[in-house]
Amino acid sequence: xxxxxxxxxxxxxxxxxxLNFASYIGSKTVDVTFRTYDDLITCRHFSxxxxxRELCSNAMHKTKSLQSIVLKIVLGxxxxxxxxxDTCGIGEKIHQEEKIRRGMAQTLSLMRCADxxxxxxxxxxxxxxxxxxxxxxxxxxxxxxxxxxxxxxxANKIDVPFAKDNLxxxxxxxxxxxxxxxxxxLSQGLKEVKTCVARNV
Amino acid sequence: MSYVCxxxxxxxxxxxxISPAQAFKSLREMDNITAYPTKVDNRQKRIEEILxxxxxxxxxxxxxxxxxxxxxxxxxxxxxxxxxLNIEPLVLHMIFKGNPGTxxxxxxxxxxxxxxxxxxxxxxxxxxxxxxxxVGEYIGHTAQKTxxxxxxxxGGILFIDEAYSLARGGExxxxxxxxxxxxxxxxxxxxxxxxxxxxxxxxxxxxLQTNPGLRSRFPIHIDFPDYNQQELLHIAxxxxxxxxxxxxxxxxxxxxxxxxxxxxxxxxxxxxxxVRNIIEKAIRQQAVRLMxxxxxxxxxxxxxxxxxxxxxxx
Numbered sequence: 001x002x003x004x005x006x007x008x009x010x011x012x013x014x015x016x017x018x019l020n021f022a023s024y025i026g027s028k029t030v031d032v033t034f035r036t037y038d039d040l041i042t043c044r045h046f047s048x049x050x051x052x053r054e055l056c057s058n059a060m061h062k063t064k065s066l067q068s069i070v071l072k073i074v075l076g077x078x079x080x081x082x083x084x085x086d087t088c089g090i091g092e093k094i095h096q097e098e099k100i101r102r103g104m105a106q107t108l109s110l111m112r113c114a115d116x117x118x119x120x121x122x123x124x125x126x127x128x129x130x131x132x133x134x135x136x137x138x139x140x141x142x143x144x145x146x147x148x149x150x151x152x153x154x155a156n157k158i159d160v161p162f163a164k165d166n167l168x169x170x171x172x173x174x175x176x177x178x179x180x181x182x183x184x185x186l187s188q189g190l191k192e193v194k195t196c197v198a199r200n201v
Numbered sequence: 202m203s204y205v206c207x208x209x210x211x212x213x214x215x216x217x218x219i220s221p222a223q224a225f226k227s228l229r230e231m232d233n234i235t236a237y238p239t240k241v242d243n244r245q246k247r248i249e250e251i252l253x254x255x256x257x258x259x260x261x262x263x264x265x266x267x268x269x270x271x272x273x274x275x276x277x278x279x280x281x282x283x284x285x286l287n288i289e290p291l292v293l294h295m296i297f298k299g300n301p302g303t304x305x306x307x308x309x310x311x312x313x314x315x316x317x318x319x320x321x322x323x324x325x326x327x328x329x330x331x332x333x334x335x336v337g338e339y340i341g342h343t344a345q346k347t348x349x350x351x352x353x354x355x356g357g358i359l360f361i362d363e364a365y366s367l368a369r370g371g372e373x374x375x376x377x378x379x380x381x382x383x384x385x386x387x388x389x390x391x392x393x394x395x396x397x398x399x400x401x402x403x404x405x406x407x408x409l410q411t412n413p414g415l416r417s418r419f420p421i422h423i424d425f426p427d428y429n430q431q432e433l434l435h436i437a438x439x440x441x442x443x444x445x446x447x448x449x450x451x452x453x454x455x456x457x458x459x460x461x462x463x464x465x466x467x468x469x470x471x472x473x474x475x476v477r478n479i480i481e482k483a484i485r486q487q488a489v490r491l492m493x494x495x496x497x498x499x500x501x502x503x504x505x506x507x508x509x510x511x512x513x514x515x
């Protein structure tokens with residue numbers, strides 16, 4: 001089973017994307033497997049709505065460990081299972097809280113072995129300073145992902161009014177990557193993501 | 202700061218020594234470093250790795266020298282073949298002589314891997330058989346059974362433990378029939394099979410004397426001498442280290458005493474295998490001892506005390 005992972009800054013919409021994508025490709029309920037840093041595994045059964053209530057939040061660093069769900073995707077006449085793993089967001093700075101640093105370490109180690117990386121970038125986050133600075137964490141993830149060859153950027157929050165202009169900026173900053181504009185919250189653009197997943201499972 | 206493996210980087214992120222951004226840089230550097238040399242000469246490296254494994258066995262200096270010799274011989278024959286020079290046929294059937302627990306099977310396994318990497322053997326696996334696997338119950342059954350085992354071994358090594366037992370039964374024993382089949386196969390299939398006969402020193406000598414044709418068909422004879430006390434102690438330490446245990450000094454002294462006692466008592470002293478059994482028993486005893494305690498420190502979990510050995514008497 002291929003493992004696809006969702007990475008990005010904290011509060012860029014990783015968990016929301018994961019759950020809405022699961023719902024988009026036909027899951028009504030999900031079994032979320034939480035894997036903490038010391039390899040403790042717990043599994044919980046949620047309906048999509050419950051999961052959104054419990055796992056998503058507007059605060060930073062809601063997700064602190066790896067949260068995997070196994071999903072089915074229909075390709076022609078066959079059904080293929082794949083694992084979609086939501087991760088702890090990573091920022092440039094060393095975080096003061098140990099739990100979150102551990103979460104980040106988990107994210108990094110998963111990125112090394114995952115079969116495909118979805119990199120979520122918050123379009124509303126893109127500012128002048130962001131464009132000028134070549135050392136943001138998104139650049140690092142991009143540089144790392146692009147050599148891996150199995151990498152795509154999901155430009156999230158396309159529903160935010162001024163986001164459209166930012167999309168062109170984004171493609172200038174990251175010229176080599178495939179960029180898919182989505183809105184995780186409103187489930188827009190998930191069709192393209194599904195095609196991308198279908199090619200890579 | 203440079204890191205050796207990815208785990209170090211993850212640990213550094215966790216401990217707050219470096220930021221995730223730096224971690225990505227280090228990871229990229231690491232991938233660049235590891236991406237190149239692997240391609241240069243994978244085969245050579247793998248062979249060296251296997252030989253390193255061999256060098257890590259304790260004692261057996263004669264055996265190690267011989268394996269290196271065989272490796273060099275094969276390599277040079279190959280180079281000669283490239284230069285269109287006459288080459289010696291590669292007949293690598295062997296006889297291993299030594300007491301039980303002196304490392305015959307272990308060395309055979311390593312040889313299999315080396316020969317596969319060099320390209321002499323296609324698969325390099327080891328089929329371990331004994332008399333019961335080769336000799337049948339009625340007339341004609343033996344040849345069938347032996348051939349079956351041979352078929353399994355093609356492309357690898359057929360290792361016959363306690364091979365002298367094939368010639369033990371006397372005139373009417375089926376063992377002889379098995380030897381005939383083996384001899385024929387080792388000539389006919391000498392490119393795809395290596396036959397190793399193993400057994401105790403004395404018995405093997407007798408065996409070879411009763412079958413004069415056999416000796417000349419096996420160009421390589423390797424003697425596996427018994428380990429001395431010091432080597433056995435080393436083995437014990439290595440076994441413990443592999444399992445993340447350590448022996449205290451008193452335990453080592455006691456172990457030596459125990460080994461001395463056993464080697465004088467038992468005729469076919471099991472050597473390294475005995476040491477392994479003792480250590481495994483001691484580990485179990487240690488577990489029993491620690492279960493009774495309430496607070497166990499990390500150190501206690503690692504250390505094997507003389508008390509644990511006292512219970513071990515075979």
